[in-house]
Amino acid sequence: MNLLLALLLAFVATLAHAERVAGAVAVVIDGDTVLFKPDRYAQKSRAFLKVRLAGIDAPESDQPGGEAATRALKALALGRHAHIDTVATDVYGRTVGVLEIDGASVNAELVRRGFAWATAWHGVAPLREVAAEARQARRGLWQDAEAIPPWQWRRGVR
DSSP states (O other): OOOHHHHHHHHHHHHHHHOOEEEEEEEEETTTTTEEESSEEEEEEOEEEEEEETTTTTTTTTTTHHHHHHHHHHHHHOOOEEEEEEEOOOOSSOOOEEEETTEEEHHHHHHHTTEEOOOOOOGGGGOHHHHHHHHHOOOGGHHHHOOHHHHEEEEEEE
């Protein structure tokens, strides 16, 4: 019961902090993380937000497909005006959110092109259908039948 209550409180806290922030992608750090410069920010807030894209997990930089995922995110978002729909703040202090450019989800586009796995993490709707389409078409990372998900790669499964 305590776990259920804790999860419910975490969900409510996430909803309370959800906001839409307009700005530009200043730096692409890796295939699922950007440095975002809001158009407006309060003097007490940060001039830049480190944003982890919600609902996806791209290959790590040292993992096969990692550099390709980073290049794909740069091509889609770097220097572009965008919106971040924040979902949460993760344990590393990063904003977690959906990156939207011209009304389209960059998170979903990375999965559609085969540069990231869809996950159910961060409380966003999973992109299962988009991921299944990418896998069936053997796009991006799905060209390797034995592609290792990043969460396994980080645990040392190589």
